[in-house]
Amino acid sequence: MRSRTAGLVAVTAALTAGVLAFSAPAQANAVTVISQGHVDAVDVAYEDGELGITIHDESVEPDVERDPADVLLVTKRQAKTTVPDDPAYAFLGAPGAPVWVLPETQDPTLLWPGLSTEEIEPGVFTADSIRIRFKQVLGPDGLSLFTTDPVGAPTVLADSEDGLPDVVTLPAGVHLHANWAFEKAGIYLVKIDATATLAASGETVTSAPVWIKFAVLS
DSSP states (O other): OOOHHHHHHHHHHHHHHHHHHHSSSOOOSOOEEEOSEEEEEEEEEEETTEEEEEEEEOSSSSOEEEOGGGEEEEEOGGGEEEOOSSGGGGGGOSTTOEEEEEOSSOOTTSEEEEEEOTTSOTTSBGGGEEEEEEEEEESSSOEEEEEEOTTOOEEEEEETTSOSOEEEEEETTOEEEOEEEESSSEEEEEEEEEEEEBTTTOOEEEOOOEEEEEEEOO
């Protein structure tokens, strides 16, 4: 019998092939598959007068910045749970329905994706404000980002099923974790950009859009 690791490799290899067939243009570089540990799935930086988005991979030592085009983020089977019987969670579907959640509090067995503006210095942008825009989601069902308060009540940051774009606004120099919830297994492509207004000139600068790729295992 194959080990769990071997099984994961086989499944993610098949899903990687599917992602590359689905996304255009085809990628020339090898795909890095990340299924566990801390990554900033959306790492915003401002360099040489331009905003840019990379994936900051801290699942390896030393940590490394990666081009989102070359990364597949995996949501493992262990992330599968059910929608709570609470009207506040209706955005995830019917109570008891399956949902795969990468939690905002780190589970060492799962991927822990964050949003980061840590590389941006205070004072560069008006009100130190950077807007991360979730512009499009392609996948088998809905994708939501939400946080929970100390008593478990959710605050929805982005929901692909209630109209996009959704905007997550962060100050410069911070790091945010949220719950990433996928309503069905399969491949999700998430189109994201970042925009902000320069404090010195009032000019709006916007990054090139990137596609963040997730494989959700059933």
